[in-house]
Amino acid sequence: MSIRKNCERPARRIGANARTFSAARTAILYARALPLHIRKDIFRSDCKMDMPPSPAMSSGPVWEYLRRLLEETSGISDGKVADYIPELAKADPEDFAIAIATVDGTVYSAGCDEREFTIQSVSKPFLFAHAIETHGIGAVLRKVGVEPTGDPFNSIVLDDLNNRPFNPMVNAGAIAMAEMLAARTPDARQAELLEMFGKFAGRGLGIDEAVYRSESETGHRNRAIAYMMLNSGMIDGPPEEVLDIYFRQCSVGVTTRDLAVMASTLAAHGRNPVTGARVLAPDTVRDVLSVMATCGMYDYAGQWMFDVGLPAKSGVSGAIIAVLPGQLGIAVYSPRLDSVGNSIRGVEVCKRLARDFSLHAYIDRSDTRGVVRRRYRGDEVRSNRVRSRRELDALSERGREIVVIEAQGPLFFGSAERLIRKTAAFAQDARVAIVDFRRVAYVDGAATTLLGELVLDLARRGCRVVFTDVKGNANLAGFETALADKLETDQCELESDIDRALEAAEDAILAEAGQAGPRERLALAELELFQGLGKEDLAALEGSISSYQFDSGETILRAGDDAQLIFIVARGSVSILVGSDTATGRRVASVGPGQSFGEMALLDGGKRSADVRADTPVLAYGIAVEELRRLFDARPQILTTIYANIIRSISSRLRNANDHLRALQ
Known part of the structure; x- marks a missing residue:
């Protein structure tokens, strides 16, 4: 006896919060207002209707499998309906x-x-x-x-x-x-x-x-x-x-x-x-x-x-x-x-x-070997913070003191044990161990306990642990609370993502290496964009430059805006973001004192390609693209030097990106 003839109404794939009903279902929905014992015959009649499938509802591999399974097992006629009730x-x-x-x-x-x-x-x-x-x-x-x-x-x-x-x-x-x-x-x-x-x-x-x-x-x-x-x-x-x-x-x-x-x-x-x-x-x-x-x-x-x-x-x-x-x-x-x-x-x-x-609970599907997705050191991959040549040289020398371990999948005893073992071995000579949780599905109690022990073990060796992508991750609810005592004693810390954790670790190394931060306000000659210009050229530029101040969190530039100004940071730090908005966009670069942003306006004169947000209170110098081009007539060396500095800066960023890609292959 065909299951289609007796019982099958086409299988459907429905989303989490929506169901699509054909016109033929309206009567059934109405019937649901009746007591169940009155509407049994209505549902029985509906069940036997030979309704044509809707392409939007009856498609896909899982549906096809269920339809076939139903057909193949419908011929089983053993057993009987319960009759004691x-x-x-x-x-x-x-x-x-x-x-x-x-x-x-x-x-x-x-x-x-x-x-x-x-x-x-x-x-x-x-x-x-x-x-x-x-x-x-x-x-x-x-x-x-x-x-x-x-x-x-x-x-x-x-x-x-x-x-x-x-x-x-x-x-x-x-x-x-x-x-x-x-x-x-x-x-x-x-x-x-x-x-x-x-x-x-x-x-x-x-x-x-x-x-x-x-x-x-x-x-x-x-x-x-x-x-x-x-x-x-x-x-x-x-x-x-x-x-x-x-x-x-x-x-x-x-x-x-x-x-x-x-x-x-x-x-x-x-x-x-x-x-x-x-x-x-x-x-x-x-x-x-x-x-x-x-x-x-x-x-x-x-x-x-x-x-x-x-x-x-x-x-x-x-x-x-x-x-x-x-x-x-x-x-x-x-x-x-x-x-x-x-x-x-x-x-x-x-x-x-x-x-x-292969749904049996005791089939081996939890291979703990894949818990470490990737690992690398700070001399192989650096943050997106734009650095001077002197800073990059220092990080090349001491970047090995930073290690990054990207975890993935669920963390339970078996996977967490492998993660902490691999992390402890990789961080033998490290000052900072960054453990990324962006791809972690959840952390159970056993894993939390083991990770707490990892923090204590590395702290005894003089190494701090930084966990990233924990806050705001619903899968990791309770993890921060479980580590509260270690967070309070600075044995470990939480950071929003790998890039910011890397930047903070790099800053600490640079401070120890004597790479002191810039003065409160930089002179024009100290700005990366104007390096190589003489006093007369700088004097000619000075009258065309305006000062701008931005509050922390303020959006300075938006993708799609007309590109009319070039900015140079004199004080503070800004992030360059790509994505849906400045709140959730991905940071592709961080620019600090002496460094420029928005300089592509001078090269192509097009629209802004990214958002720029102030990370701290920012003092920036701005110069109009048209003003630079006007100066070119009287002092062509100004524009030539600025072009050379822009190309040098872009080249440095590309080299950093290439190093990053090579390390992550």
């Missing part, structure tokens, strides 16, 4: 959907991805997480353990040693978690429950009242579990009240796409990738995934980890979610179940995904 027995056994949500908020789906069904036991990891966030892991573990049972999910049995449910993925444990909702009244508890699930799904969810009533009317085994737990002290409230919220928890309506987003929230270490909202702390996610890995698939958990190798959770409505931390969440919906309550098609789909894309 009468309302679940009404599910169409041919319903089938697959969804994958990545940690950057992209969702791919195939099949009946809009069909709503009830979440059932797939709710359990999320309620466990909510209990940890609300009460703390210590309080939660007094109510439930974390050991696999080896028994069915609805066993009436507790841990003999602690007299508590074995884990939160079986019914007994989930009932204990339901009582840990913070709200006190039934209505408030339901509101808390739906708000919590909505944060994971990225949209508002509701309860299927028909399924809730059916569960409540037939949940006698769960009642036995609840009264047994009341007797053991694992629940405190009236069992019927606790069971009521548990039945409602299992009856929340979701789609396959919702579950994929919920799973990807766990994959993204607790941040919903669609909404961007922080839902869980990373430590909570770690605890939840640990229990899912060992207990999430009931009696099949061991074989599942062997075959698929991903933390997962199944439910008797036919849903399975699986999580690949740091990458994606998977959801599959197919109501045909095996003997232990897992979706047969769902298990097969996850096996295929794990095999075809």
Whole structure:
């Protein structure tokens, strides 16, 4: 039987905050305003429609793969729909959907991805997480353990040693978690429950009242579990009240796409990738995934980890979610179940995904050897600060005292250990070690501890560590706080980027080498642009030069402006920036006292090609291009000398850029 005939609606690739619906979906959206038990037939009818694919929504390699996977596994007809809850027995056994949500908020789906069904036991990891966030892991573990049972999910049995449910993925444990909702009244508890699930799904969810009533009317085994737990002290409230919220928890309506987003929230270490909202702390996610890995698939958990190798959770409505931390969440919906309550098609789909894309958690994908992207010394690569010939000679001699290590990828124990080992060896004779974090995905606690030890080790050798691209990087939240004591004692520091860190290290070396900074205000003869001019020529220029003052942070020139003036810095420092604006542009040069900027105006007379911003309060001399050309008639040697100085300056900058490129090859 063709899956297109029965269930497939074309898979779609949707962005983080937008969904595109065809006109045929309008009726479905309207129908969502109805109670779920009334609109089931509407969704079933929609699911079977043979709708032509939209080129904008049904394209790309991932979609093609999911469509093909759905087609190839739709012929599996083993198993049966759960019937111990009468309302679940009404599910169409041919319903089938697959969804994958990545940690950057992209969702791919195939099949009946809009069909709503009830979440059932797939709710359990999320309620466990909510209990940890609300009460703390210590309080939660007094109510439930974390050991696999080896028994069915609805066993009436507790841990003999602690007299508590074995884990939160079986019914007994989930009932204990339901009582840990913070709200006190039934209505408030339901509101808390739906708000919590909505944060994971990225949209508002509701309860299927028909399924809730059916569960409540037939949940006698769960009642036995609840009264047994009341007797053991694992629940405190009236069992019927606790069971009521548990039945409602299992009856929340979701789609396959919702579950994929919920799973990807766990994959993204607790941040919903669609909404961007922080839902869980990373430590909570770690605890939840640990229990899912060992207990999430009931009696099949061991074989599942062997075959698929991903933390997962199944439910008797036919849903399975699986999580690949740091990458994606998977959801599959197919109501045909095996003997232990897992979706047969769902298990097969996850096996295929794990095999075809090497998703198994224990496949070697964390090669720590690539953590050091590049390393070089300050005599090989210099900052973009324009330097005099004398300063460049000094840096060529002592630049080896500066080392730069560019890190990349995630930093955990294995990668951080290699990074600090390579850095310590490379910085044997260094005064400053710059560790660049621009390409670091995140830093965990182990890596932070190791990096702190690196700071102490190098400080004992007289070497300071400078970390760059840390501030403002959401992936590195908490790193600065963790190093606060070392920052306060000047054992290490933070800098915005490699270029500024290099400039500061170079300045320190030049100061030690006796290259004192310029006087407060330079005479014309000391300015780079006018070097080589005689006294009479300088006197002739003096009447054409104006003084300009700029505040720190002020934009002096903007790209695209008419080029009419040449500037020479007499005091202070300016940055030449290329990019979208002066706040975020990349610094390509830094110009200090005695050096010029905007001189291309004299060469080509075109538009400004970059922004120039004052780094400090700046005093600059400015001379109009037209005035220089006027002087040429009377004193041609002035313009000839200035041209020669400009060419010499540009040549020096090009040589520096070439040295930089050679070092980074």
